Amino acid sequence: MADLPPDVVGKANECLLDSLCCLLGGYSLPIAGVLDGFLDDVGSRGDVPILGTNRTTDPGTAAFVQACLINALDFDDIYRKGHPGATVVAAALSVAAHVNSCGADILEAMVVGYEVGGRVAISLSHMHPRKTVHGHGTWQVFGAAATAAKLLKLEARQSAHAIAIAAANAPVASVMKTVYGSEPSMAKNNFGAAAQTGVNAALLAKNGFEGPLDIFEGETGFWRMAGADACDLERLTAGLGRVYEIREVGFKPYSCCRILQSSIQASLRAFATAGVDSKDHAHERLVITAPPIVCEPPFNNPAPADIWAAQFSAPYAVAMALLGIEPGPDWFSEEQICSDAAMRLMARIELRPDMGKPDPNSHHVARAQLSLKDGRIFHAEVKIALGEAANPLPRSFLEEKFLKLAERRFGSDRSLALLKVISGIGNMASLQPLFAASVPEIPGSGSFGEMPRDVLLVR
CATH class of the missing domain: 1.10.4100.10 (2-methylcitrate dehydratase PrpD)
Incomplete structure (x- = not known):
């Protein structure tokens, strides 16, 4: 070495x-x-x-x-x-x-x-x-x-x-x-x-x-x-x-597909610039312009039914981040996947494919346009998501x-x-x-320990 x-x-x-x-x-x-x-x-x-x-x-x-x-x-x-x-x-x-x-x-x-x-x-x-x-x-x-x-x-x-x-x-x-x-x-x-x-x-x-x-x-x-x-x-x-x-x-930084990271970060940035909390329902619509693949199945799924679909759903990933849910297992609990708050946010997200020529210096570039109920509009762009090697x-x-x-x-x-x-x-x-x-203090010999029951594994 x-x-x-x-x-x-x-x-x-x-x-x-x-x-x-x-x-x-x-x-x-x-x-x-x-x-x-x-x-x-x-x-x-x-x-x-x-x-x-x-x-x-x-x-x-x-x-x-x-x-x-x-x-x-x-x-x-x-x-x-x-x-x-x-x-x-x-x-x-x-x-x-x-x-x-x-x-x-x-x-x-x-x-x-x-x-x-x-x-x-x-x-x-x-x-x-x-x-x-x-x-x-x-x-x-x-x-x-x-x-x-x-x-x-x-x-x-x-x-x-x-x-x-x-x-x-x-x-x-x-x-x-x-x-x-x-x-x-x-x-x-x-x-x-x-x-x-x-x-x-x-x-x-x-x-x-x-x-x-x-x-x-x-x-x-x-x-x-x-x-x-x-x-x-x-x-x-x-x-x-x-x-x-x-x-x-x-x-x-977020527990979902790599190509969704920039869309999450652009959305968070748009809300931060606007100075509004997504939970206050002050916005009419969030439009995310991203590579065409993000706007196609399975990434455009507006209502994922389980953990595996949720990991690849752009609307769901953005909603979890906007709600401040800790990335990781909490993102995929039954409570979150079925939550009214997530559903309301996902219903206000629109995905638009970016049909322009890809920038060789960017990685899954995403732009977010946030429209508030009072008529104001805020924009944010992420060319290279935080977490990429670049x-x-x-x-x-x-x-x-x-x-x-x-x-x-x-x-x-x-x-x-x-x-x-x-x-x-x-x-x-x-x-x-x-x-x-790394050996946990759990009862019994040969067990992974008590397994959670509140994460949606199957439909």
């Missing part, structure tokens, strides 16, 4: 911090109970602890469960594409525990995972903005495989086979059904399958299993499997060792985000202690302090 630039190491620690707080926040959703039951059924045995519980299992299953939890709130990190932390961090935690890695090793392996996964992602070329075939988990399998290979200390050829095995077994690109379909579901980005596949690929390569080493080449290469139109092979290695993809990772959140915000989510599981004192452990993980000879600090 001594060869890595200090800012890259620091960014890896922030990525770990953000993913862990999202993982812990996931325990406040009913999906945690689903995964608890899944572990009972598969009967998997192993030495790998699932962070935040007193359960252990094998590395692949642990990666699956932890990746699902990291992405459950849609609060996890963002990149040029996808949410790489869900698969990279899940794999890192699982394999590092299995082989008893030190803290420096896990941070270095994460950098490798973000690098390999990210480069594969940006090498895939698409000629159409809305793809018929689309899936982040399909390429994020490489981040998990590379992270696992690094922690297992595989030789170069073994690592190449791990990548090839992962590619040959990558989950299909299903997002056009699981997210953009008529009913968004908990399957979402299939990050659990991607993390598990990547970890198992590395373990297979370690034991002599082989894959097609020409997996990226020719008309039948991985790019074709992933539904891309072509592959820019030069982007796989351009600037390697100098340009680090982890620097392009951002973090979300407009980063301070470390203090990430620490506050961590504490808010961790306290739901551990309480204040233990959450502060866990934050301290994560902040100093690069100097630890073992990850044992991390896992020890």
Whole structure:
């Protein structure tokens, strides 16, 4: 790790911090109970602890469960594409525990995972903005495989086979059904399958299993499997060792899809400029002009019926922010999803597609026009949402985000202690302090603990 630039190491620690707080926040959703039951059924045995519980299992299953939890709130990190932390961090935690890695090793392996996964992602070329075939988990399998290979200390050829095995077994690109379909579901980005596949690929390569080493080449290469139109092979290695993809990772201030963040922030800014409270009903209409995709299903849903639809609904996300509801599990409670206050706000939101030429220096630019009942009109624009790598959140915000989510599981004192452990993980000879600090004080042996019942899991 001594060869890595200090800012890259620091960014890896922030990525770990953000993913862990999202993982812990996931325990406040009913999906945690689903995964608890899944572990009972598969009967998997192993030495790998699932962070935040007193359960252990094998590395692949642990990666699956932890990746699902990291992405459950849609609060996890963002990149040029996808949410790489869900698969990279899940794999890192699982394999590092299995082989008893030190803290420096896990941070270095994460950098490798973000690098390999990210480069594969940006090498895939698409000629159409809305793809018929689309899936982040399909390429994020490489981040998990590379992270696992690094922690297992595989030789170069073994690592190449791990990548090839992962590619040959990558989950299909299903997002056009699981997210953009008529009913968004908990399957979402299939990050659990991607993390598990990547970890198992590395373990297979370690034991002599082989894959097609020409997996990226020719008309039948991985790019074709992933539904891309072509592959820019030069982007796989351009600037390697100098340009680090982890620097392009951002973090979300709101628990909803990345493309909605700027619409939320523009709306908040318009209300702040007007000096009115959304709860006072002083406005007639809020018009949000955003990229066309925001104005199409599932993002234009004016009345989401459950947590999964709510995570991708622009009107709902804006309403939650305007009402001052804490991002995270509280956004998705039955009380909020069915609240009259949210319904009234969503009824006054109009989405308009921005048909202008996209600004290459902006990210999902959004403009808000707020019309008050007294006739006054206020405008606000957000070109690059706070939280994007080009407009980063301070470390203090990430620490506050961590504490808010961790306290739901551990309480204040233990959450502060866990934050301290994560902040100093690069100097630890073992990850044992991390896992020890994250075992909740819950009754019974082998349980995720008491699961919430007030979050809308299904219709």
